[in-house]
Amino acid sequence: MLTPMHKQLLNDYQQDFPLSPTPYKDIALSLGITEDEVLLAFNELANEQFISRIGSIIVPNHIGVSTLVAMAIPNEQLQIVADIVSHYPEVNHNYERENRFNLWFVLIAKDDEDLQSVIEAIEIESGFKAMQLPLLEDYFINLGFEMDFDD
Amino acid sequence: MIDFTDRQLIEVLQDGLAKVSRPYALIGQQLDITEDEVIVRLTRLKQLGLIKRLGVIVNHGKLGYRSNAMVVFDVPNYLVAQIAGHVSQLSFVNLCYLRPRGGEQWPYNLYCMIHGKNREKVLQQLEHLIDCCGLSSIKREVLFSRKCFKQRGAIYKVSLEQKKVVSDG
Numbered sequence: 496m497l498t499p500m501h502k503q504l505l506n507d508y509q510q511d512f513p514l515s516p517t518p519y520k521d522i523a524l525s526l527g528i529t530e531d532e533v534l535l536a537f538n539e540l541a542n543e544q545f546i547s548r549i550g551s552i553i554v555p556n557h558i559g560v561s562t563l564v565a566m567a568i569p570n571e572q573l574q575i576v577a578d579i580v581s582h583y584p585e586v587n588h589n590y591e592r593e594n595r596f597n598l599w600f601v602l603i604a605k606d607d608e609d610l611q612s613v614i615e616a617i618e619i620e621s622g623f624k625a626m627q628l629p630l631l632e633d634y635f636i637n638l639g640f641e642m643d644f645d646d
Numbered sequence: 647m648i649d650f651t652d653r654q655l656i657e658v659l660q661d662g663l664a665k666v667s668r669p670y671a672l673i674g675q676q677l678d679i680t681e682d683e684v685i686v687r688l689t690r691l692k693q694l695g696l697i698k699r700l701g702v703i704v705n706h707g708k709l710g711y712r713s714n715a716m717v718v719f720d721v722p723n724y725l726v727a728q729i730a731g732h733v734s735q736l737s738f739v740n741l742c743y744l745r746p747r748g749g750e751q752w753p754y755n756l757y758c759m760i761h762g763k764n765r766e767k768v769l770q771q772l773e774h775l776i777d778c779c780g781l782s783s784i785k786r787e788v789l790f791s792r793k794c795f796k797q798r799g800a801i802y803k804v805s806l807e808q809k810k811v812v813s814d815g
Contacts, residue, residue: 514688628757
């Protein structure tokens, strides 16, 4: 069960987590509670998987190269091809989506040469074409995700 | 420009900040630098915009946001920056990207992501988006996510690749 403190920690610290020697203590001070209570609450949120981690979101294509990839796979072969794709360590966020292009994943590699060789390997192993849709421009200023706890 | 230590720092941070009193000191120990240097470097990476945000990364699904749609639009090139500017202002839009069109079979160039508690809510929000951004005559497709085969944060492995050049994007 989420307490008001949990909700505050979830909503207010997605963007600017304190960059001070004692970040949890700083949060505790601003919420009027103790550092131990903050640490306990974050541990609870992590244990219950409400948060995946306290970490950083990196801008794509500054460190290494990446691309979104889409494939159109017949339904009866989708799981097999998805498993082939997921097997590559360069792949993350591999999803089925409701469309004729039904398999969507993100590839990350250290340079374009590596990226292309992974895509080629996936195409050969699966027998299907992969459509590359690399990011050209990011219009979004990521302010985290505002939760609506009311309904 | 960022150096090898910055890259190591980003890699270590992929695992998440430790829930201890001095988490940055702990990272410093791992990289053999001081706590101060960790903080100074992270502050700089944020200012440079390479770290888009530093903080709590929430698990949408677990919090009840179980419906997720990627919506793609075929926006005339001369309008795309303007329209994207409007779209990205909406509070329920999580991502707004320009991508190359995939030929005749996939003519779309503007991508946005909407998370919602259920499908109806996401579709309502999409309707609102279409209305207020003037997109009713723009060709689009809505791709709800179905099965997740693999979900993991971006992993940047740098430890063994000291000499790789960082691209300018």
